[in-house]
Amino acid sequence: MFELKILSHFSAAHQLTMVAKKCENLHGHNWKVEVCVKGERLNDAGVLVDFGILKSYVKEIMDRLDHRFLNELPDLENIPPSSENLAVYIAENLQAMIDEPGVVVSKVTTWESDDACATYFP
Ligand SMILES: Nc1nc2c(c(=O)[nH]1)N=C([C@H](O)[C@H](O)COP(=O)(O)OP(=O)(O)OP(=O)(O)O)CN2
Ligand SMILES: [Zn+2]
Numbered sequence: 001m002f003e004l005k006i007l008s009h010f011s012a013a014h015q016l017t018m019v020a021k022k023c024e025n026l027h028g029h030n031w032k033v034e035v036c037v038k039g040e041r042l043n044d045a046g047v048l049v050d051f052g053i054l055k056s057y058v059k060e061i062m063d064r065l066d067h068r069f070l071n072e073l074p075d076l077e078n079i080p081p082s083s084e085n086l087a088v089y090i091a092e093n094l095q096a097m098i099d100e101p102g103v104v105v106s107k108v109t110t111w112e113s114d115d116a117c118a119t120y121f122p
Helices: 051-065 083-097
Strands: 002-014 027-039 104-113 116-120
Touching: 002 051, 027 051, 027 083, 051 083, 083 104, 083 116
Parallel strands: none
Antiparallel strands: 002 027, 027 104, 104 116
């Protein structure tokens, strides 16, 4: 089994209710994102997926989130934009883009600060 990891980032604003009171106020984060994909078979070029292709998929997803007010994104309608839900969103959207047979998203971690992150294992 092989696992690849891509690092990326986006900056966005959000509000969260039912968490810490201060999170109800409009505020933002510079999210750091770690994305892992796994698979058993290498292609004829000796790679699971070209890092460049993987980065381009992840960049496309980051562009949908970057400099947005996440609570108003149609893609996240009625979904609280917590770090957990953002990890799910990134994982599901990336999986839908991956064309390579046998390659699956294995883990997405969203760091909303230097000391707090959420990880989703699809
Ligand atoms: N499980 C989660 N808990 C919280 C999330 C989340 O996405 N998942 N998000 C928040 C808020 O986004 C909030 O902005 C961050 O809160 P918090 O870490 O408590 O605040 P600070 O970054 O200011 O850190 P301090 O340690 O308080 O300085 C809250 N919880
Ligand atoms: Zn926040």
